[in-house]
Amino acid sequence: MITFFEASLDSISVHHVGNQSQNEMYSLSEHPLELKDELIPRLLMQYFLTPFEKSNEVYHLMHNSGDANLNEIYHFATQAFEDKSKFHDSSEKIAKQLYSISNHPKIKSGELYVAYFSQVQIEGELLDAIGIFKSETKETYLKVFPDKGGFSMDYEENAININKLDKGCLIFNVEKENGYKVAVVDKTNGNQDTAIYWKDDFLQLKIRNDNFNQTNNTLSIYKNFVTQKLDDEFELSKADKIDLLNRSMKYFKEKETFDMDEFAGEVIGNPEAIESFKNYKQQYVEEFEMPIHDSFEISTNAVKKQAKDYKTVLKLDKNFHIYIHGDKELIQRGVDEDKGMNFYKVYFKEEH
Structure with missing residues (x-):
């Protein structure tokens, strides 16, 4: 079971990852996101971590050779866990790795968020965790506000619904020798063409046999x-x-x-x-x-x-x-x- 009552969001980097087969590119930010407003981190925590509260399956990062060290995400996560000053550099490498396998025509482009959390609880342990999240679905929101004795209405397009996380994973800084503990979310909506690229091609997960x-x-x-x-x-x-x-x-x-x-x-x-x-x-x-x-x-x-x-x-x-x-x-x-x-x-x- 995963809870985040005591968790904090220490750092987050945002990049954009396109689809190679659609001749789209990727775009990397030069530095982590500045979190000046206290409300934004709380909203991001809700967006990123709430979907994992009902997660029971625990995975490990693996490689088809059997050597987890050859798993790119394992390597980049280890780099960030061992030296937090390299977190943003690791996030850029993670974005490039996702782009390298985003070549199916039905894979959607979107923002990639790489976050560093402290004090996230899994199976009774409070641990540091690296979160990797991708938002692919955008929505339009209506806004109603007072205006000249009545009300006016406006809208915002291509906004993100914080109650609908498309894809995500949490890599916990424990059991490194086994490929870390990993929890995953993948809202594929039954699309089998793209169902494997997040878990199998990108993360290369193997479920823990508990x-x-x-x-x-x-x-x-x-x-x-x-x-x-x-x-x-x-x-x-x-x-x-x-x-x-x-x-x-x-x-x-x-x-x-x-x-x-x-x-x-x-x-x-x-x-x-x-x-x-x-x-x-x-x-x-x-x-x-x-x-x-x-x-x-x-x-x-x-x-x-x-x-x-x-x-x-x-x-x-x-x-x-x-x-x-x-x-x-x-x-x-x-x-x-x-x-x-x-x-x-x-x-x-x-x-x-």
Whole structure:
């Protein structure tokens, strides 16, 4: 968890980064931004740091060679952490690095802010942090003000909404040997063409394989297994699939520790399906090179995150939605041959 009640903004440099494929250039400022007004730093803190309050994933700066020292952002951050007088120089190098990989035609140009913070808390530690933020989306704002006994209206174009950070990361000055602790924000709006350039091409991040990630990945793998893989090997109704998902979520909400054999026995049950799930999980581990242990402490934050994506709704044509939360034996599927239609029979004691 990240908080910034005690944080301060020590320095910030602003640059502009264009898109190479659009023949746009970059523009570097000669010195850090002067923060004369006390309100501006508070607004900037809100703009930059608020989106990280709900961030649970922790990453490391890495390189495909396995040597973090070859990661450019890691090198520039280290330079600034070790000598704050070199912060602005590091910010210029960071801007040039972002420009060097901004070559997809759909990547938007925008301002790049590189900030140095003190006393930002992550996982209970107060640390220095370097923030890298990019604003791509501009908006128009209306201003209403008193004028000659009434009111007048004006507007300002190409302004920044401080409640909408497009892209950002915080690099914390801890665990240098692992590539630092890093938190990231990327509002890609589902644009897969540009989704990888911030995390993968620019920052070159690798997610930390902690309990949050272990829990999150196991639930994701199981959900994909039930919704996509089981149809290839078994005949299951949608109600059966929803029941399997409900049972898995119940397991993760009630248990403190995940155990693969226990989970398989209590939730899946069928020996053939259990073997299929274990093989499916192993394929994921090998493909993404992300080990998932057979036993780990369950992260409640990861369970809450996944619960939003676990669908328990049975949609019947455009007429009915049945929400299944409990015993699937109380809902039975059949066929009405006279009408040539399927039906569900639902048993209940009380109507609310």
